[in-house]
Each structure stands twice: as structure tokens, then as C-alpha cells.
Amino acid sequence: MWHDLKPIGRNADTGGYRRFAWTAADADCRTWFKAQAESRGLTYELDRNGNQWAWLGDPEAGDAVVTGSHLDSVPDGGAFDGPLGVVSSFAALDELRRRGVEFTKPLAITNFGDEEGARFGLACVGSRLAAGVLTRDAAHKLTDADGVTLPQAMERAGYDPDAIGADRERLDRIGAFIELHVEQGRALDLSGDAIGIASSIWPHGRWRFDFRGEANHAGTTRLVDRRDPMLSYAETVLAARREAQLAGAVATFGKISVEPNGVNAIPSLVRGWLDSRAADQESLDATVTGVEKAAREYAQAHGIDVSLTRESFTPIVEFDDALRDELARILGTQDSAADLKVPVLGTGAGHDAGILAQSIPTAMLFVRNPTGVSHSPAESAAEDDCLEGVRALADVLEGLACK
Incomplete structure (x- = not known):
């Protein structure tokens, strides 16, 4: 999966990625996501705001466990910010199927559109629209550096800009959203841990x-x-x-x-x-x-x-305490809260999980970044740490969706 996704939107001169919303590179990423969903026999959906969903089980059943992230990038961004979460979600599902677990709740993998805000200047557009934080009228006023409006860009990409807006019915069917992301900092590298759990997102x-x-x-x-x-x-x-x-x-x-x-x-x-x-x-x-x-x-x-x-x-986002504690329990909490095997840390980076936190229970997992560099072609994560992230995400999904 990583090999197939890695060349999309990569600039030959800088080595960085330019996967901006509603561009050809964005379309290629969306095609890749759809292919991954269909190859696993998942039910593919595109919602009114251009966010992609891949469902295992009945999407209408409710109390679904959802995981995923985004595939777009900042100008000349790195390979891991966003895509690691999406790739790891599909890989975690593969791992759960290998384990032969029985799902008792619907599971979905998602790709939220325009998370970075590189083109129109506003981050997390897809999740903001879904949560009702961004109105259709306000979204229609967004304009890129070339004077192209968001509705014009969506129409050129084959989407209906008049359909965008709050998607309360869909969010009400979600019981928990877990986003895995490469850490954008060096806290895990300094502590010597491969995986961390998010406590909050800075204002x-x-x-x-x-x-x-x-x-x-x-x-x-x-x-x-x-x-x-x-x-x-x-x-x-x-x-x-x-x-x-x-x-x-x-x-x-x-x-x-x-x-x-x-x-x-x-x-x-x-x-x-x-x-x-x-x-x-x-x-x-x-x-x-x-x-x-x-x-x-x-x-x-x-x-x-x-x-x-x-x-x-x-504003500051405090992730759901009960869900965060459940992740810590699944990933190996000791008897004392001070003896967590997986560290809990805050972050200064915004995420779709932070936007959704005001609507549904959300939590985040971080994978160690050995240099702390992000939003740069130098962004990196070791393969062993990425695989550890997949196993941790699979454990979490099993604990939440296979009870």
C-alpha cells in the first residue's frame, strides 16, 4: 500500500508532496482509497462533503468504530502526515482478519478531505463541514491563491458544492473515532516510546x-x-x-x-x-x-x-476521558495510573479528530517521529515503529469493535 501511494503528488525537485484539495493529485489519492476499500470487500461511500468511507458491516447499525485520517498535504509536505493513519487503518483491518476476530460493531475507515487547508487557507474543511463547524455559505466563500473558489474547484473535480453541509445523521452513527498519526514533535523519541496516546490538542x-x-x-x-x-x-x-x-x-x-x-x-x-x-x-x-x-x-x-x-x-480540545482511558487499558495500563506502558501527551498540531471531538468520542494514537520534523520532505518514521502502530491500532479496534 505504501509503495503504491508514495509517488502520488510528489514533486521531483523538492521530494515533497503537493496533494492539494480538488486537484489531480487529490483525485489520484481518492482513487487509491476507493481501490483499497473495494479490494477488501468493504462498502465504499462518498459523503456530501467529499469525505470517503469504507465500511465493514452495516453503516446504519449505529455505535460504529471509525478510524482513518487524511491524504492531502501541505505544500512540499512529508510522506507520513495523514497517509500513515489511512494506510495503517487498512493494515490494521488486515491484521484483525488474520487474527480471525468476530466484529460485533460496524467498522469504517475514512479519508477526510482538505485537512491541511493548503489550498483554501482553512484546515480540516471536510470534518468541519460534517460537524457543522463550517457552514455551507462560509465554505462557498473560500478562495485559493489563483482566485478559484471552493465551489468552482469542487465542480471541476466532479462534485456538487451545493450539497455540502452538516452531516449529523452520519456522525450520530459513530460510537468512537480513533485517528493514528505520526507524532509532529519529538516527545516519543525523547521518552524512548514507539507509541503514544493523545491527551489534548493545544488551542x-x-x-x-x-x-x-x-x-x-x-x-x-x-x-x-x-x-x-x-x-x-x-x-x-x-x-x-x-x-x-x-x-x-x-x-x-x-x-x-x-x-x-x-x-x-x-x-x-x-x-x-x-x-x-x-x-x-x-x-x-x-x-x-x-x-x-x-x-x-x-x-x-x-x-x-x-x-x-x-x-x-x-480552542483547546480535550479528548474523551473514558475513551482515552480505554485505549490505555487495551494497550497495557498497569494497576497505577502513573505506570502506563503507553505515554499520554498533548500536541500543538490540529487534526480531524480534534474537530470531531465536540460531536463524538474521539482519541488519537501517535507513532514516534525520530527527528520531530514534520510538514517537510524530511518527515520520517521507522518501519518497525509504523508496524508497532498498526498492531496497536488493531488492538484498539479489536477492543472497541469486537467485544
Whole structure:
């Protein structure tokens, strides 16, 4: 499975993946998923929001156990973020069939669409729509860098954008959702564990800063006469690092747009996107407030107008306590809560499981990442650890769906 999926959407120059929503690479990933489902005799479904489902048992029976992740990527992303969860789900089902277990509940494997938000700027679109967190009207306003709207992209890919929206009936049939994911950090590597259980997802969001100045000639305009928004932006980037360190958070300006974007022209507009995350809401608020204060002070000093727009936000997600404890029990809890064989850890990365947590019981398993690098072609996981993840997921699914 890994060999067949690995080439799809891979850029020959960077070695990274560009599997963006509603593109040819995305379509190829969806074709792969459907083929995996059909080869196992599973019932394949495509829901109203473009999420894919592969069912073992009656989808209408209720109290289903669902596992899976996503197949799309960030720009030049790694091979494991998302796909490891989907591949491991099919492999775990294969393992359970090898064990000869008897399923007492429906089981489904899913691929949620547009999880990374690389094309339209909003993460977890497929699961947000299903959970009703994102409305159809709001989704229809999403636009990519080329001016293509989400409805236009869906239509070109052969999907009906008017059908999207909350899918409460489907979610009500799910008793538990388990997402396996490569760890996006080094906690497991540092602890020496191959597998971990998620406790929570940090609150996080994306903010757009618009710095407006005056376009002018780069060679003839005196420094004292310039209203250069790039200076304010650069100072704000440094402020983000400083404020994050003070609050014990993380803050990143990873995307920038410049107008008129000429080598010999002073910009008239610099637009930068801030991604910030923290273990608690207070620390996140302190970070973003500090960055905004610095941006306004720098802008005023340079004669620049600045505005701030919050484009997305997800509060802290605490995974279902009972389900998390059940996973820990299945995977080998000792008598004392302090003697867990599988560590429990928080994460600063967002996931579909985090979106679904407000609607259904959810939990996550992490597979060790030896370098901690993610959203990069250098992202990796050892084969032995990946196989351990498959066995752990199979154990969990057996414990939840085969009682």
C-alpha cells in the first residue's frame, strides 16, 4: 500500500508532496482509497462533503468504530502526515482478519478531505463541514491563491458544492473515532516510546496581518521619504518569536504576499499570516496580543497602516476521558495510573479528530517521529515503529469493535 501511494503528488525537485484539495493529485489519492476499500470487500461511500468511507458491516447499525485520517498535504509536505493513519487503518483491518476476530460493531475507515487547508487557507474543511463547524455559505466563500473558489474547484473535480453541509445523521452513527498519526514533535523519541496516546490538542489559530504603505522606486526614493511596509512586517516577525518565548508558546509567520512584488519597487502592501499555538488559552492570547501590539507600534513609527484579521481559530480540545482511558487499558495500563506502558501527551498540531471531538468520542494514537520534523520532505518514521502502530491500532479496534 505504501509503495503504491508514495509517488502520488510528489514533486521531483523538492521530494515533497503537493496533494492539494480538488486537484489531480487529490483525485489520484481518492482513487487509491476507493481501490483499497473495494479490494477488501468493504462498502465504499462518498459523503456530501467529499469525505470517503469504507465500511465493514452495516453503516446504519449505529455505535460504529471509525478510524482513518487524511491524504492531502501541505505544500512540499512529508510522506507520513495523514497517509500513515489511512494506510495503517487498512493494515490494521488486515491484521484483525488474520487474527480471525468476530466484529460485533460496524467498522469504517475514512479519508477526510482538505485537512491541511493548503489550498483554501482553512484546515480540516471536510470534518468541519460534517460537524457543522463550517457552514455551507462560509465554505462557498473560500478562495485559493489563483482566485478559484471552493465551489468552482469542487465542480471541476466532479462534485456538487451545493450539497455540502452538516452531516449529523452520519456522525450520530459513530460510537468512537480513533485517528493514528505520526507524532509532529519529538516527545516519543525523547521518552524512548514507539507509541503514544493523545491527551489534548493545544488551542491554535491563524491571523492575517496587512501592512499598507506606499509603492515607490527602489533606486530613487530616499530612505527618509519611504513608507515601506516590509520594515514593519520584518520587525513583527521578530516580535512573534520574542512574544512566543515569553509566553511559552509557538508563533510562526510562514506565508507572505507582497504587492507589487517587484525587485526594484518598494512594496505598497505586505500581507503576512501568523500561526500561533499554546498549551492553554491564556498563553495563546498573550502571544497574539503581544504580536499585534508590536505590529501597531512599528507601523506607526514607519507611517504604515496595519490591520489584523483572525481567519481561523480552534480552542483547546480535550479528548474523551473514558475513551482515552480505554485505549490505555487495551494497550497495557498497569494497576497505577502513573505506570502506563503507553505515554499520554498533548500536541500543538490540529487534526480531524480534534474537530470531531465536540460531536463524538474521539482519541488519537501517535507513532514516534525520530527527528520531530514534520510538514517537510524530511518527515520520517521507522518501519518497525509504523508496524508497532498498526498492531496497536488493531488492538484498539479489536477492543472497541469486537467485544
